[in-house]
Amino acid sequence: MHGRGKGYAIGGLLLALALGAGLSGxxxxxxxxxxxxxxxxxxxxxxxxxxRQRPRLSTDLPAELEPYQDVVLRARVAGFVSRLYVDRGSxxxxxxxxxxxEAPDLVARVGEAQQRLSAARAQRAAARxxxxxxxxxxxxxxGAAHAMPGAVAGNDITVAEQTVRMDAAQVEARTAAEAAAxxxxxxxxxxxxxxxxRAPFSGMVxxxxxxxxxLVGPGGAPMFExxxxxxxRLTVDVPEDEVGGAVVGNRVNFTVTNAPGAQFTAAVARxxxxxxxxxxxxPVEADAANPRLVLAPGMFARVRWPIERPQAxxxxxxxxxxxxxxxxxxxxxxxxxxxxxxxxxxxxxGARMEVFGPxxxxxxxxxxxxxxxxxxxxxxxxxxxQPPK
Numbered sequence: 001m002h003g004r005g006k007g008y009a010i011g012g013l014l015l016a017l018a019l020g021a022g023l024s025g026x027x028x029x030x031x032x033x034x035x036x037x038x039x040x041x042x043x044x045x046x047x048x049x050x051x052r053q054r055p056r057l058s059t060d061l062p063a064e065l066e067p068y069q070d071v072v073l074r075a076r077v078a079g080f081v082s083r084l085y086v087d088r089g090s091x092x093x094x095x096x097x098x099x100x101x102e103a104p105d106l107v108a109r110v111g112e113a114q115q116r117l118s119a120a121r122a123q124r125a126a127a128r129x130x131x132x133x134x135x136x137x138x139x140x141x142x143g144a145a146h147a148m149p150g151a152v153a154g155n156d157i158t159v160a161e162q163t164v165r166m167d168a169a170q171v172e173a174r175t176a177a178e179a180a181a182x183x184x185x186x187x188x189x190x191x192x193x194x195x196x197x198r199a200p201f202s203g204m205v206x207x208x209x210x211x212x213x214x215l216v217g218p219g220g221a222p223m224f225e226x227x228x229x230x231x232x233r234l235t236v237d238v239p240e241d242e243v244g245g246a247v248v249g250n251r252v253n254f255t256v257t258n259a260p261g262a263q264f265t266a267a268v269a270r271x272x273x274x275x276x277x278x279x280x281x282x283p284v285e286a287d288a289a290n291p292r293l294v295l296a297p298g299m300f301a302r303v304r305w306p307i308e309r310p311q312a313x314x315x316x317x318x319x320x321x322x323x324x325x326x327x328x329x330x331x332x333x334x335x336x337x338x339x340x341x342x343x344x345x346x347x348x349x350g351a352r353m354e355v356f357g358p359x360x361x362x363x364x365x366x367x368x369x370x371x372x373x374x375x376x377x378x379x380x381x382x383x384x385x386q387p388p389k
Contacts, residue, residue, distance in 0.1 A: 043373065044380045047333055047364035051315050057307040057347045057354070063236040063254060065288065067227035067297045069201055076194035078217035079103030081210055086224070088208050092199040098224060099197040101216060106191060113185040120181040124174035131167035138164050203228040204293075227297060230290040234266045236303050237281035245306035246271050246284050254288070254303040256295065264288060264295065307347050309354075318353045320367035321345060330355070331366035331373055338366070338377045 079101040086098050138160040145157060207225040210216060216223060234254060238246055250268045266286035275282050288295060321343065322329045332339045346354030359365075364381065366373070373379070 042378050042380045043370065044382060045331075045333065045366045045370060045373070046368075046382045048317050048320060048367045050359050050361055050363040050365060052312045052361040053315060054309055054312045057349045057352075058304045059242065059307055059347060061236055061238065061242075061303045061305045063234050063301045063303045065256075065295055065297055065299045065301060066233040066235055067203075067229060068231050068233055068287070069203065069228040070297075071200060071226050072222045073098070073197060073200075073224045073226060074218065074222050075101055075197065075216035075220060076218060077101065077103050077106055077191050078215075078220075079106065079195065081212050081214045081216060081223075084208075084210075084212050086205050086208070088205055090205045092203065092205060092226070094199055094202045096199045097196050098199055098205070099210075101195045101197065103195055106188065106195070110185070110188045110192060113181070113188050117178070117181040117185045120174065120178040124171065124178045127167065127170040127174040131164065131171050134160065134163045134167050197223060199226060201226070201228055229293055229295075229297070231287040232290050232295055232297065234286040234288045234301060234303065236284045236286070236305065237276075237279060238284050238305065240275050240280050240282060242305060242307055243275075243282050243284075244308040246282065250306065252286055252303055252305060254301045256299050256301050258299065259294060262294075264301075313346065313354045314356070314359050314361065315352045316355055316359075316365050317367040318348050318351060320365045320369060321353055321355065322369045322371070328355075330357075330359070331369060332359070333364045333366065333379060333381055336378055336381070338373045338375055338379060340375045 080103075081099055082102045083100040084098075085096075085100075086092060092098065138157070141157050141160050145154075203226050205224050206227050208223075209221055209225075210223045214221075234252075236252075246268060248268055248271065251265050252268065253263050253265055255263055266288035268284060269287045270285040272283040316330060320330050322331065327342055328345050329340050329342050332341050341358055343355040343357035343359065346356060348354065
């Protein structure tokens with residue numbers, strides 16, 4: 001009995017030690033659980049409210065610069081180039097003489113036409129004098145016949161009347177001949193004006209095709225190409241779904257590759273109002289001032305084209321839209337949990353994006369996107385901010 005009691009005492013001691021160790025382990029495990037919960041709170045997200053509005057967005061469109069006016073000058077009369085006053089790169093004013101042509105044949109033709117005009121005038125004057133003379137004879141015979149019946153034979157009066165009618169017809173014919181001769185002379189004199197080749201508008205000579213002494217004429221080689229470079233035409237092919245921004249007088253910004261960092265403006269001036277079936281675009285022209293000739297025809301440009309919607313749309317920050325292989329979505333906070341809402345993106349200006357889908361104005365979307373979140377995740381929400389403007 002004594003030995004058995006001693007065994008019971010040792011067993012009790014061992015049991016007490018085991019229970020103590022177990023309780024200590026439980027307290028230690030509970031401590032670790034509390035520490036883990038403290039170290040992993042609900043994610044804190046920043047949200048922005050979805051807004052419905054009609055802001056002015058814009059997109060980049062390719063464009064090309066063209067001269068405002070462009071003409072290839074040819075000689076109106078045949079002759080030889082005697083003088084050249086301009087060359088490629090010469091800036092000229094409207095009416096300025098560019099070249100002088102010598103045309104001896106034209107000078108001779110002008111002299112002949114003037115001689116024919118002088119002869120026609122003399123013939124008309126002679127016919128007019130004959131009419132006056134024969135009319136006086138008729139008046140005298142008629143007066144004598146009335147004063148003394150039988151003094152003048154009736155046949156003489158008849159002959160005098162026919163002579164007057166013939167003279168009147170001759171005067172009319174000579175007058176018409178004189179008018180024709182005068183028109184011919186004036187036409188040749190007008191051609192003489194084209195012996196001086198003048199600029200039809202102010203601009204720059206971009207090409208000279210002839211040299212002094214060259215034979216030129218209406219069917220000959222061109223002489224100069226003249227372009228008006230201020231302003232220039234900025235031609236944009238606008239997609240049919242973006243022509244809402246095509247309003248005469250609106251100003252658009254554009255850039256060119258030869259002037260990095262520089263921004264230019266142009267005013268919409270001409271709209272085709274017709275969509276090309278092949279490209280589904282509408283040509284629009286804007287006038288771009290070019291006083292320092294920084295821009296040049298033929299340059300390609302990028303135009304910041306305004307986009308206008310006929311109705312309001314929903315907009316979110318661009319960084320609130322998640323792009324994945326499954327499509328586009330936004331993370332909406334509803335009831336303290338994340339809801340993944342699929343959307344279709346529209347136009348964007350970089351900061352904002354137009355979206356279409358089961359959203360409402362006032363919904364809170366996570367911005368920027370947190371790819372660590374999943375549908376149903378509980379989150380803590382920071383105060384909602386307004387979307388960028």
